[in-house]
Amino acid sequence: MNSPPDPGDRPPNLTRRSLLALGLGAGVTALTAWGGGPGSGAAGTQQAANDGVSMTDVSLALDWTPNTNHTGIFVAQQLGYFAARGINLRIVPYGSTAPETLISTHKADFGISYQDGLTEAAVAGGDIVSIFAITQKTDVVIGVRADAAIKSPAQLDGKVYAGYGGPMEVPMLQYVIRAAGGTGQFKDVTLNTDAYQALYAGQADFAMPEPTWEVLQAALVGKPLRTFDVTDYGFPAIYSAIIASSNHYLHRNGDVAKRFLAAIEEGYAYASAHPTEAANLLIQANQAVLGTQTELVIQSAQLEAAQYYKDAEGRIGYQSAARWQALTAFMFENGILTDSAGKPIKTEPKVSTLFTNQYLPASVTA
Structure with missing residues (x-):
């Protein structure tokens, strides 16, 4: 990958980091085209070799x-x-080909996705299934300037929304605004900029x-936001970051998948x-990308550790059928899900085909 990803490269994810929010410049991706390198576990690999452990190559996009x-x-x-x-x-950096495509075409063994995006890809015929929930809490909120007179989503009627053109954005906002007492009528403009920058x-x-990134960054640069959690208004919770694989890979490499998720x-x-220590390890592995944003990375890591990694039962990675059903039903009812020809599907998909917990460690599913 020779240039930073553009929002138009793939269907926008409501929770995907914006390039500007990360503060990256035009050649940074060349610095992240690694699969090993300093601090990437080389010592552990050598120890495993010394212990006679057979090593299996695995790719993650x-x-x-x-x-x-x-x-x-x-x-x-x-x-x-x-x-x-x-x-x-081997970690595959993000490029012009979406992880969902790399997984479905069996070019990558695993990849990072998100619940609504994976659902769209699977319904359109992709060979893809979610196997691990990285975040258990919806990592997107409605944000306004902290000094705005807007105190409720109901007051967003007639206002201007700065979006990224994703198919679920408008239906989601309409749902929340109406649930708060508004009509759900607003203007929608697509901007290629940070949320807080557009607002200010x-x-x-x-x-x-994203509360775990942009909201924190906005406060750090002196442009704070007031936020509204969409789930407070009855919108289905979203697994905003998940790990996916293909049925093709899983059926042939089930044991590898289990060992992979045990390490994850x-x-x-x-x-x-240990969120602070973990943040420093993340920075150490990606110094060129994150080395100048230590405070933001640490704050984000601390917030995710406190509120996002574990579900209500304290489980990491676990996915709920009820949560998959709720969001899938919303997407189906709002005509968001389309087949390979781009036409709305006529039958609601079975969530059992979209996710599985069977490759998680036994301690998680017990």
Whole structure:
């Protein structure tokens, strides 16, 4: 990948990091085209070799440039959790081909996705299934300037929304605004900029930033936001970051998938228990990308550890059928799901085809 990803490269993810929010410049991706390197678990790989463990090559495609959603992955790599389980992990940086496509065409063994995006890809005929929930809490909120007179989503009627053109944005906002007492009528403009920048520049009245990144960044630069959690108004919770694979790969490499997720789960358990240390390991592995944003990365890692990695029962990676059903039903009822020809599907998909917990460590599913 020779240039940073553009929002038009793939169907926008409501929770995908914006390039500007990460503060990256035009050649940074050349610095992240790694699968190993300093601190990438080389010592653990050598130890595994010395112990006679057979190493298996595994590829994981990122959904964006390295960020705190990926913390547990880099922790597991840095601390040798993959190597200890006989896995030689190659991290594939985000490029012009979406992870969902790489997985479905069997060019990558695993990849980072998100619930609504995976659902769209699977319904359109992609060979893809979610196997691990990185975040258990919806990582998108409605945001307005902190000094705005807007105190409720109901007051967004007639206002200007700065979006990214994703198919679920408008239906989601209409749902929340109506649930708050409004009509759901607003103007929608597509901007290629950070949420807080658009709001403070007067280009829009509200946006949907990520609380674990853009909202924190906005506060750090002196442009704070007031936010509204969409789930507070009855909108279905979203698995905003997940790990996916293909049925093709899983059916042939089930044991590898289980060892891979055991290392992933251990990495996110460490990130949950030691967020600052985990953030530093993430930065260490991606110095060129994140080295100038230490405070933001640490704050984000701490927030994700406190609120996002574990579900209500304290489980990491686990996915609920009820949550998959709720969002899938919303997407189906609003005509968001289309077949390979781009036509709305006529039958609601079975969520059992979209996700599975069977490759998680037994301690998670027990």
